Structure formats: C-alpha cells, structure tokens
Amino acid sequence: MTTDTISPASPAEASSARYDFGAAETRWQQAWDSADCFSVPDVPPADRPKYYVLEMFPYPSGQLHMGHVRNYTLGDVLARFKRARGHAVLHPMGWDAFGLPAENAARERGSDPARWTLDNIAAMRGTLKRLGLSLNWDREIATCLPDYYGQQQKLFLDLWRHGLVERRDALVNWDPIDQTVLANEQVIDGRGWRSGAVVEKKRLSQWFLKITDFAPDLLSALDGLDDWPERVRVMQAHWIGRSEGARVRFALDRPAGAIESVEVYTTRPDTLFGMSFLAIAADHPLAAIAAQRDPAAAAFVAECRSLGTSEAAIESAEKRGYDTGLRVRHPFIEGATFPVWIANFVLMDYGTGAVFGCPCGDQRDLDFARKYGLPVPVVVLPPGADAEQVTVGDTALDGDGILIHSGFLDGLDTAAGKRAAIDRLEADGAGRGVVNWRLRDWGISRQRAWGCPIPVIHCTACGPQPVPDDQLPVRLPDDLDFARPGNALDHHPSWKHVSCPRCGAAALRETDTCDTFVDSAWYFARFTAPHAETPTDRAAADGWLPVDQYIGGIEHAILHLLYARFFTRAMRATGHLGVDEPFRRLFTQGMVLHESYRDAEGSWLYPDEVIRSTTGAVRRDTGEAVQIGRVEKMSKSKRNTVSPEAIIDRFGADTARWFVLSDSPPERDMEWTEAGVVGAARFGQRVFRLVSQVAAETQPAPMPDAFGDAADTLRRATHRTIAAVTEALESFTYNTAVARLHELASALSDASQQQRVADLDWARRECAETLSLLIGPMMPHLAETLWSALLPGRGLVAETAWPEADASLLVARTVTIAVQIMGKLRGTIEMPPDAPAEQVIAAAEAEQNVARLIEGKRVVKRIHVPNRIVNLVIAG
C-alpha cells in the first residue's frame, strides 16, 4: 500500500483561513486513484464479508442532474461506510446506453448514435469523478458496446434453448411517433410512455420472453423481500395479478358458424345463478361471426375498436353493448338461456375475452343491466340483511354473503359456494377451477436500430435459426442511415443479408432489437465479472450476488425491478446465476425539487437568471419582478434545474454531497435551495477551521490518566456521536447523522474556547480525529484534508477503520429527569445516571415547584422510568 508516501496536506490547504476545496478535491481523488483504494477482485476475498452496493445506472443523456447526485451520494455514503467497517465493497458504475434519444439526435443533427452516446458518457463520467464517488471504475460497462450486448445475445440464445423465448404473432401496441412496439407496461393511458402518442393496435411477429412461467414464484417470493419498501411489493403483486376462479363453458343455443360454445372466466362461480346475460369482447371470435351476419353488430364492433385505448375511452366510461341475438344455455339451470352481448368493457386479452353478467354481484354488470333493462336476480344475502327484504338498487352486492335463490348452492357462504360450484362444474364437464394471472409474457422486439440486435437469422426453408456462437456478437453496423423514417437496421443495404447457418441458403437477419429494459435486467450480474467471456462468471456471481443494497427511484417499482427479478430466475434456470433474488435490500430515494420562476411574459427562467431574496425574486439582468412558481421536480421544461457541475465549481463536491444528505430523509423529496447549499458550505468551512485549530495547537499524545469536567464532557459527546452516526448510517437516516455531526462540531467549538489544559487538548484531538473519520463517508475530501493535517503520514481516511465508541462514555455524567404530576411536566431534576428509584423520587418530590404543587395532596402512585421521568399521581 502507498500510505507511507502520502504527504500531509500543503500548508495552504491545511492552515489558511478558508478551505480551498478545489485543490483539495482534485488532490484526494488522485490519491485514492494511485492507492487503488476502491478496487475489489472478481471473486470476493475470503477474509472479509462482502457488500455489494448498487445505484441504478444512468441513461447517458449528456448531463448529470441533481437526482443522480442524490442517488449516487446516498450509495457512496454506504459504500464508504461499509468499507470502513471492514467489508469488501463492490460499488460499480455503468451506462444504460441504448435507447431512442441517440437515434433522435442522429435524425435531428446527423450525429452518429455511438459517437453521440460515448461523448455523453465521457461528459457524465467526468462529473461523477468530480463528485469523488468511491466507484470501481475498472468495472465500468456500457450496454451499447459489443462487450456487453454480445454477452446479452448469448444469454438470449441460452434462454431460447431453455424454452424461455417464444416467437409468436401478437397484437402489439404500436407507437406511431416512435415507430416501435411498446410493452403493455409502456402504454400509459393509451399513450406511449415516451412519445405520448396515442397507441395503435397492430399484428406483428414478435419475440417474447416467458416471464409468465415464473409468475407464481415472482409473486410468492415478494413475501421474502422484507427489506423492500412495502409499496413496491404491493405494486408488483398487483401487477402480477393472481386471481382464483373458474373457467365455465356456455353452450350456444344454436351453433354460430363453427362455434358451439363460449368459455368464460370468473372469480365468482358462486353467483352463477345470478346470471343475466353473457358478454364478449369486440375482438372475440364470436363477435366476428355476429358481425358477418348483422351489419349493426359490425358497426358496433368497429366503434369499440376505434374507441379502443383513445381519449374517447376515458370520456365514455359508460358501459355500452349490442345484443347479438345469440343465446347460451346455463350450465346449472335446465332449459334456461341467456342473451349474448358484445360489450365495450370486456377485454379480449384478459381471461377468455368473455364474462357472464351477474348484475347483483358486480358493479359493471349492474350498470350494464340497468342501461339495457336486463333482469337483476338477487343471489347474495349480505351479512345482517333480511332475505325477504334484500333488493339491489344502483350498488352491487359485491361483498361476501350467503347465497340465495341459487339452487344447490342455497345457504352456502361465498367461499363454500365457490367450491361447490366448481365441484359441480368439474363433475358435469362444464368447467374447472383455474388460477388466472394478469401478467403477460414480455414482448421484447423493438423496430429500432440503436439497440441490442436479436441474434437470429430467418431462413425461408429452416425458419428462425440462432446465430452460431462463432459469429457472435452480432455487431451493429457503424454506417447506419437515419435520414429515412423507420428502422435503420432494416434498410441498411447489406447488414441483414446473410446465409442460413443451417442450410446455407440466402437468409435474412432479424432486424428487430431488444427492448432496452432487457439491457438493464441483468447488468447487476455482469458487474461481478464485466470482462468475462461468458455472460457471467459463476464464481464471481456467486461470490458477490445478491446486491446487498440497491438504490434508485420509485419510478422503476414495477418494470425494471420485475424484469430484473425475472432475469435472475431465468439465468438461474440456464446456470448463469445461483441466487433467487437480485436485490436483498431496496431503497427508493425521493426526488430533488426546486422552485420555478417565470418572467412577466410567462417564460420560464433558470435559477441562475434570478436573484432570490426573502421577499421575492427579480431578474438578474433587468431587475424586473419574477413570479415564483411551485416547488416541483427539476425538469428542463420548467427550467428549474441546477447544474451539478456549476455547484461543484462554486462550492465543491463535498458541499453538494453534504447538502443532499442534510435535512430531508433520503426516501422523501427534498427541495434544492441556494440557502441550503450555502449553509452546507458554511458547515464545511467551520469544521475545517475547528479541526485545523486543533491540528495546529495539539500533538498526538498518550491518553491522560484522568480527565477534568470539560474534557470528560467533550469525550462523552465524541463517543455518543460515534454511536449515533453509526446507527444513523446503518439505518439510512443520513439526515440525523448530519444533525449529530453538527452537534459534535459545536461541542468541539465550545471546548476550543476554554482555557487550554493538557487533558482537554487530548480530548479535543480525539474529537477532531473522530469528526474527520465520521464525516468521511459524506464529505470524503474534507475528511482526508483534516485527517492528514491531524496525523501526517497516517494514511488515508478511505483506508482507515471506522471509530469504535467506548461504551463507558455513552452515558452522560448527569441525566435530566422530567418530573410530571398527573402526566404534566412540572419540573426537572439533575441526577447521576441509574440512580436508585427511591432517591430519584425523593429528589423529584423535593423539587421546588413540585413540592409546592403536591403540598397537602396525597400521592397515590409514583411512576419512575430510569433516567427519563418521574410521574406522580395524586388523589382527588
């Protein structure tokens, strides 16, 4: 190690009145580099526990924003803390580098997507380095490089061999602006999640990953993710959407074309006797037959399709339908038939695309029945209701109850009724109990050039063929033409023309690329062995995984995190991994918010263009009044962004880091304010002055045999702070760690203003050294500056063990005990810690104000909580 060669900070750094953060930060970043402080081997060392800290890797947009600064600072505090606590820490960084913006830039400015992306990465890497993050830069990956996506192609082929990939025709969500297919998860309110365009339906041959194979496990394993936020688990459970019910076949009265029956999925087979009608989706095959026979039915089907997912769908939340004239027989009621309606609220891609309408037990069915005058048989008796009196008005009885008017089900409760109905259906061959899932398979085909090529060759004779291993990776061409709309890979002159690996005939490459969510679904595993010739190296993956702490935004609660959980299972099935779950602990951090500003014309202004005072704001250039808008998420459109680079230039990385850690708990949104940054900078300077003074006035010395009051008080503050900060860092309450360090700085300041004596000097030095180590995870550069000034030649904070609190100093010398009468505070007393109860109570009753108030009263009960409180209960 290089510790011997590290010289103390220069006199200018260490003793000038103000801390020169710029020089110091560069200097320590170089020192960490040359000492190689943060590297770890692919297989974790056996002598220390491993700890894998991962923050969600960024998309290389070109600029780091404050959200990143917060995210990566939170992770870095943990990484540095765990390292100081003796862990081997894996803390890598990379780039989610495929995606549309690069293609858009290519289209708009003629740039090369690879060049554009790599330039952006270089810029953002520079900012990350300036932040002083303790990252394993030798593990850096970019998903747009063949090193990464080539391994992804191998992975894809392995999944294919294991039956986890399927190619099938599917009605897909087509984004007409981005000219690509979207996953269901990427369609929000009928619009593309990125473009905002109204999504159309289109039938295409697509590649699917069989995430539904793992649906039961993805759901049940959520229970074991104790260190994930509850709401994320709830969101995922809902997304996976398990339901228990029955499939019931309804025979048609008279066959319609080739169709003799309609299958329905229901979660309420117990209410089958409450049936009023059968409803099918507009895309149901039976609807197509009805449409052939009846122009009005065709018109209704067409209308449903056009409404589809558009705004109109939201506008007409109204249930609408069309009676086809077809009728179905009831499985339980001999001779009864019911009408078949096409209904706009029935979804073709959930269940079977058909439902039986039970208006009494389902609000939608009830609305529908009321609208079209269909009967509403009552079959559920809610708890406490009277069988003679129960009626259904405009609210369905969708809760549990006792079944009535239901033949053989009469008198059963909901659960028993379901079982009995399913038993009968199965006995009669009319249906069966099933478990249904909302989760669908993951369509990953995207008609984009800037993505991971799907390594498949289509041969007219042999069908789709995997690209042979010796031809991997399938590289993207470097001469893509983005002038034409559509997929640039598809209209590249030569790229797709290859020969079939099986028969040698002329064949075509797959020109679709992977959804970029595939790239991020396994990167955490690749980080464990980023240079391996296979997707993972088992020794490395087994050694480091799972990620011990994953940190990122709540916006990825469903998509990314579910895909990563799926890939972990899929890669386990293919032997690439050995773990069940990718992320042991998940932390979702809050957003960074800022005030927004508008000028008289209503144009948004950047914070830099505004001078803010306590009373208002004016334009920096003209002095005109500025309207202060809402505090909201930093965004380019509102111009309420603050550049991390500019903040580092003005205040230094440590100040930026300290500020994002202060005040707001990490999981909550925080407001970025100029005053807050200035406050953080002020604290850094204060600590610098206080510790520099100690460094100048004191020398390392053997511990004195005894300490006076002042020294003892300071030592207790020091050791209590060690305990408190340690606890705060363990529990992710960084804002309280900041508060405790403020207190310790104040304690040191108080001590430094007292008469100098040897034992106090020793305690001040102990405090200063401790303070330097404790701020290390948060303000690492300042910590190194102070440490080297206090203890020249003693190595780097980055390589120094975390301080241990002396248990004997964790209690104060005296404790303040509150004295209550009937639960109301009436005075306080000072006592030695752990004083005997009788003594404390006697002192409490002797307290001047307390004594006055209990005089002449009878104290009937005395509650004593050691070192906390005495509560006197008086009679009358």
Next chain:
RNA sequence: GCCCGCCUGGCGGAAUGGUAGACGCAGCGGACUUAAAAUCCGCAGCCCAUAGGGCGUGCCGGUUCGAGUCCGGCGGCGGGCACCA
C-alpha cells in the same frame, strides 16, 4: 372506484409509549469591525402572566400514570393501479 403513504413552529425536519419541536434554513438581539462581509455568543411554538399557568403534533373519540407515537372513526394532501370479470 380500489390500494398504499403522509399530515408536527415561518420552512425542511427530530423524537425505543416517557421533558414535543433535536439539527438546519430563514428571523431577531448582541459581540468583533470605521463599515460591511465573514465569524462568535444568545433568543426564539402560541396565549395569559414579571414566580408560574393554559393551550398545542389535521379533527373527534378511546386505551394508558403518561399518546406525535397504540386503537376506532372522520377530514385533507400526495402517489400508484384502474372496465382484470
């Protein structure tokens, strides 16, 4: 509509059922200074009162010697999902 979460000074927030408001920001007073900046010291929930007292963690009620914290109900704010049969 359903499911989560939250509600504490001027602001961000702190508080294993035990002195509510730590710590910071903004504010006020003072010291230093020719002055300012910087720095240091101090004050600071509201109301009445010069000892002290009343009220106070969205609202109403409950449990408890004691409730921001636990329980029941109501209200408000934020987020997620949403014809999922």
